[in-house]
Amino acid sequence: MKTVVVRLTGRSYKVLIGKGLISRLGSSVHGLAPGDAAFIVTNSFLKRAFGRPLEKSLAQAGYATKFMCVPDAESSKSFGQAARVISALTRFDKGRRTFIIALGGGVIGDLAGFVASVYRRGIAYVQVPTTLLAQVDSSIGGKTAVDLESGKNLAGTFYQPRLVLADVGLLRSLDSRQLRSGLAEVIKYGIIRDAGLFTYIERNPVRVLAGDPRALAYIVQRCAAIKASIVSQDEREEKGLRTILNFGHTIGHAVEAAGGFRRYNHGEAIALGMLVACGISRRLGLLAEKQFSRVESLIKRIGLPARIRGVRFEKIIKAHYHDKKFKGATNRFVLVSGIGKVVVCDGIALGVIKEALRERF
Amino acid sequence: MKTVVVRLTGRSYKVLIGKGLISRLGSSVHGLAPGDAAFIVTNSFLKRAFGRPLEKSLAQAGYATKFMCVPDAESSKSFGQAARVISALTRFDKGRRTFIIALGGGVIGDLAGFVASVYRRGIAYVQVPTTLLAQVDSSIGGKTAVDLESGKNLAGTFYQPRLVLADVGLLRSLDSRQLRSGLAEVIKYGIIRDAGLFTYIERNPVRVLAGDPRALAYIVQRCAAIKASIVSQDEREEKGLRTILNFGHTIGHAVEAAGGFRRYNHGEAIALGMLVACGISRRLGLLAEKQFSRVESLIKRIGLPARIRGVRFEKIIKAHYHDKKFKGATNRFVLVSGIGKVVVCDGIALGVIKEALRERF
Numbered sequence: 205m206k207t208v209v210v211r212l213t214g215r216s217y218k219v220l221i222g223k224g225l226i227s228r229l230g231s232s233v234h235g236l237a238p239g240d241a242a243f244i245v246t247n248s249f250l251k252r253a254f255g256r257p258l259e260k261s262l263a264q265a266g267y268a269t270k271f272m273c274v275p276d277a278e279s280s281k282s283f284g285q286a287a288r289v290i291s292a293l294t295r296f297d298k299g300r301r302t303f304i305i306a307l308g309g310g311v312i313g314d315l316a317g318f319v320a321s322v323y324r325r326g327i328a329y330v331q332v333p334t335t336l337l338a339q340v341d342s343s344i345g346g347k348t349a350v351d352l353e354s355g356k357n358l359a360g361t362f363y364q365p366r367l368v369l370a371d372v373g374l375l376r377s378l379d380s381r382q383l384r385s386g387l388a389e390v391i392k393y394g395i396i397r398d399a400g401l402f403t404y405i406e407r408n409p410v411r412v413l414a415g416d417p418r419a420l421a422y423i424v425q426r427c428a429a430i431k432a433s434i435v436s437q438d439e440r441e442e443k444g445l446r447t448i449l450n451f452g453h454t455i456g457h458a459v460e461a462a463g464g465f466r467r468y469n470h471g472e473a474i475a476l477g478m479l480v481a482c483g484i485s486r487r488l489g490l491l492a493e494k495q496f497s498r499v500e501s502l503i504k505r506i507g508l509p510a511r512i513r514g515v516r517f518e519k520i521i522k523a524h525y526h527d528k529k530f531k532g533a534t535n536r537f538v539l540v541s542g543i544g545k546v547v548v549c550d551g552i553a554l555g556v557i558k559e560a561l562r563e564r565f
Numbered sequence: 566m567k568t569v570v571v572r573l574t575g576r577s578y579k580v581l582i583g584k585g586l587i588s589r590l591g592s593s594v595h596g597l598a599p600g601d602a603a604f605i606v607t608n609s610f611l612k613r614a615f616g617r618p619l620e621k622s623l624a625q626a627g628y629a630t631k632f633m634c635v636p637d638a639e640s641s642k643s644f645g646q647a648a649r650v651i652s653a654l655t656r657f658d659k660g661r662r663t664f665i666i667a668l669g670g671g672v673i674g675d676l677a678g679f680v681a682s683v684y685r686r687g688i689a690y691v692q693v694p695t696t697l698l699a700q701v702d703s704s705i706g707g708k709t710a711v712d713l714e715s716g717k718n719l720a721g722t723f724y725q726p727r728l729v730l731a732d733v734g735l736l737r738s739l740d741s742r743q744l745r746s747g748l749a750e751v752i753k754y755g756i757i758r759d760a761g762l763f764t765y766i767e768r769n770p771v772r773v774l775a776g777d778p779r780a781l782a783y784i785v786q787r788c789a790a791i792k793a794s795i796v797s798q799d800e801r802e803e804k805g806l807r808t809i810l811n812f813g814h815t816i817g818h819a820v821e822a823a824g825g826f827r828r829y830n831h832g833e834a835i836a837l838g839m840l841v842a843c844g845i846s847r848r849l850g851l852l853a854e855k856q857f858s859r860v861e862s863l864i865k866r867i868g869l870p871a872r873i874r875g876v877r878f879e880k881i882i883k884a885h886y887h888d889k890k891f892k893g894a895t896n897r898f899v900l901v902s903g904i905g906k907v908v909v910c911d912g913i914a915l916g917v918i919k920e921a922l923r924e925r926f
Binding site for chain 1 (some may be wrong): 645647648651652656682683684685686687709710711713714715716719720721722723801802888
């Protein structure tokens with residue numbers, strides 16, 4: 205088992221990474237004294253797949269447990285669903301001290317974290333991420349959110365979990381498209397902070413794509429360490445540092461939105477967004493041709509899209525104006541000056557953005 | 566103008582108290598750099614009464630403004646209303662940095678504070694309380710909340726405002742029942758922490774009930790100072806200190822709920838709850854007969870109820886079991902050992918509680 209610590213004064217917590225950790229959840233949370241009963245937010249598929257060992261481990265450690273299943277869809281991230289979870293929690297919570305366990309991917313983590321942050325003005329929660337995307341990114345750092353009709357993630361909080369338990373054994377439940385989607389974020393970490401991680405994926409694409417637990421544990425640990433370090437220094441995204449985690453996301457979000465959130469999933473859109481950001485970097489003379497090619501080759505080798513199909517160019521440009529990262533009269537891009545090195549730039553000329561995007565068609 | 570400071574590391578803020586302060590809101594917030602546009606959450610009555618000077622003052626300080634009126638009812642404290650406020654805010658917020666102003670009583674303060682805490686994971690907000698209850702209590706301390714169908718205040722956050730502007734001139738909009746209701750919380754502060762404040766109300770009931778601005782400013786400042794001191798030491802109600810603010814609230818909430826939130830308003834119910842808590846204290850030998858009589862006389866002189874009518878005894882006892890302050894197998898009461906001195910006690914015998922409550926019928 206590997207351990208990464210997110211250091212925050214008075215609220216530090218561990219990210220535990222390894223295979224089979226779910227059977228040790230009860231003993232892992234015990235020392236944290238999060239409460240005496242666990243309310244597990246998940247979906248019916250994950251409950252069937254992993255509910256039994258999780259429940260057993262919690263029962264052995266003396267915790268009462270209760271499962272609450274929400275639909276496996278982005279639409280579960282809503283005020284309405286949050287109210288339903290809180291109602292069930294209120295009924296279960298009578299006379300005990302309850303904590304929440306988020307067993308799922310980003311949607312469940314965001315929803316359960318949001319509920320934990322607002323129920324009785326905050327109770328303890330634990331993240332048990334079940335997707336690669338959630339293990340390397342969304343489960344760490346305390347960003348919680350629900351969507352409103354007027355936009356995604358419009359309501360949310362910064363609220364840190366007490367523990368993140370990243371059991372790479374759970375990733376066997378992913379299909380290869382979901383695994384590849386998660387690898388897009390892994391490649392992102394390599395590009396922004398860790399040339400060694402990038403090289404590792406270049407050298408071991410087969411092991412990684414086959415879901416080898418050791419390779420996955422290595423990858424998750426490297427990513428978690430980067431995320432933990434950034435969150436420790438800039439918890440609330442106030443110092444600009446956390447911004448670099450948005451590498452590839454400005455155009456990525458626009459591609460995702462322009463495709464109606466159906467054509468490309470998050471990781472695929474981010475892969476395309478990273479290529480556009482690298483294209484802008486190359487055009488501005490920041491990134492050498494050879495480095496650019498390494499990024500493009502790796503994305504292709506992992507089976508992520510390098511070309512945009514089925515989404516119109518103009519629709520992406522329009523969506524990019526609406527992204528919340530585009531503030532006031534200027535835009536903001538995380539650009540690359542070499543594998544492992546990024547810079548944040550404001551006011552990139554629209555012509556350059558368009559050229560770099562056009563190249564992806 | 567009087568100033569009270571709520572001291573919290575990195576998030577200290579001022580409570581400004583005086584008459585006519587609303588016309589100085591623009592210049593008061595200016596140094597705080599909360600943003601460049603103000604989104605004012607209020608109701609249509611308050612907008613008509615105080616919107617003009619507020620808007621003018623903000624415009625003079627260079628802020629764009631937008632009013633959003635919500636219904637003047639407890640039902641405005643809901644996820645649904647929060648979503649509507651956020652939608653309007655999103656439309657107004659394009660390309661600017663917006664902060665929220667809560668112009669209203671407890672309902673508007675709780676709702677607007679909740680929205681400020683979750684919109685884009687937290688934006689700045691300012692409290693401009695318009696009721697005595699809100700000026701002395703709910704606007705200070707950062708407790709925000711919405712109600713769910715399963716219970717009141719079930720979702721909320723601790724999220725501090727940047728400024729509280731308590732303009733006692735706004736209290737002229739209150740009818741005498743609302744003013745008396747606020748005075749119940751003022752008497753509470755006197756009993757828990759400030760014998761001088763208690764004596765002041767005993768000696769000046771006429772000035773206070775007539776809404777004399779100087780008397781009100783004095784009262785609000787004394788209460789704000791107590792609340793600020795307690796919140797500074799126990800922001801998140803973790804150290805037990807903030808608990809003393811719940812004096813009178815255990816039975817008070819039960820009376821309010823048992824009366825369907827119609828028979829008695831909050832302040833009236835708290836007055837009755839304080840008398841029961843004093844009755845328990847007297848029975849346990851904590852409070853002298855003479856001190857008990859002072860409390861009872863003052864409550865009567867202010868025109869607050871000292872006897873319960875139209876709510877059944879058993880219904881109150883039952884509701885008190887459901888109060889969230891009643892945890893697990895025991896209960897918790899804030900009891901009085903003299904005017905200005907309280908103690909927190911667990912596990913009060915039900916027989917004693919019943920006797921003290923019976924006395925109010």
